[in-house]
Amino acid sequence: MRTLDALADEIMATGFRCTGCGACCSEVSPGSNLVMVTPAEARAVADAAGRTFDGVAEPYPDFIEGEDGARYTFDWSLRREGGRCLFLREGRCTVYGARPWICRTYPFMLDGDRLAVFECPGLGGEMSREEARLLAALLIGRQEAEEAEEEGIRKVLASTAVPAGICAVVDSEGVWPVHG
Template structure:
């Protein structure tokens, strides 16, 4: 795993400044604004907004056959309309202080020791060393949080049972059967 300083150097060499255009929150192609979130992130948004779980999150759209007439998926996503994230209001994020890791670190992502960069109009803009370090710290935090969530999902999955004929989400907290 890369350290914060290594990631900061890479981010600074790419350059980035958020232009606050909201393009990353809008749907420009199928699942282009799909934001995968952990149960902890959903709960943080719930606490900040007073919204219920199913108002904040929806199951990841790809389901797997459980072999008993049931289906499951392994992640949650922020709810979206046909046009954008539900938290994009008047061109701004209405849960900015509580936004998920993926939003906080966009357009960057760490895959093992590789920095991946998504398309964004803010790329190439000058970024100060402290700004790059802050972005790198968030990115390393995201990588650690995602690894912990994946380990939790694996542990739950080993003993998980999806009820026959039902749809469920298996996450680090357990098997959540979907209703409706």
């Protein structure tokens, strides 16, 4: 695993300053603003928004077809409306304090030890060493949270079968039948 300082150095060399344009929250190509969330993240967003879990999250749209007619996907994504995140209003995030890891770390992510950088108008922007270290810490936290969720899903799949003929979400907390 990379050290915090080495990751911060790479982030700082890339540079980033959010422009507040909202492009990351708006669909510019199919699925470009799809935000995958864990059950805990969806609950935090629901609490912040004063909504139910189902009011903020929907099944992640990539389904696997089982041989027995079961269809399932792993985890959830934030709901969208009109090509934008449900929580983007007047160019600002209405659940900013509870936003998911992916939103806190965009346009960066860790792919193993490699820093992946996605297109964003804020790239190349000036940032302080402290900001780069904070972002590096968030990226490491995100990677650890994603690995924990994946391990939880493996445990669920090892102990619970997706019932034949149903459509379901499999997450770290269980198997949840859904319509569709």
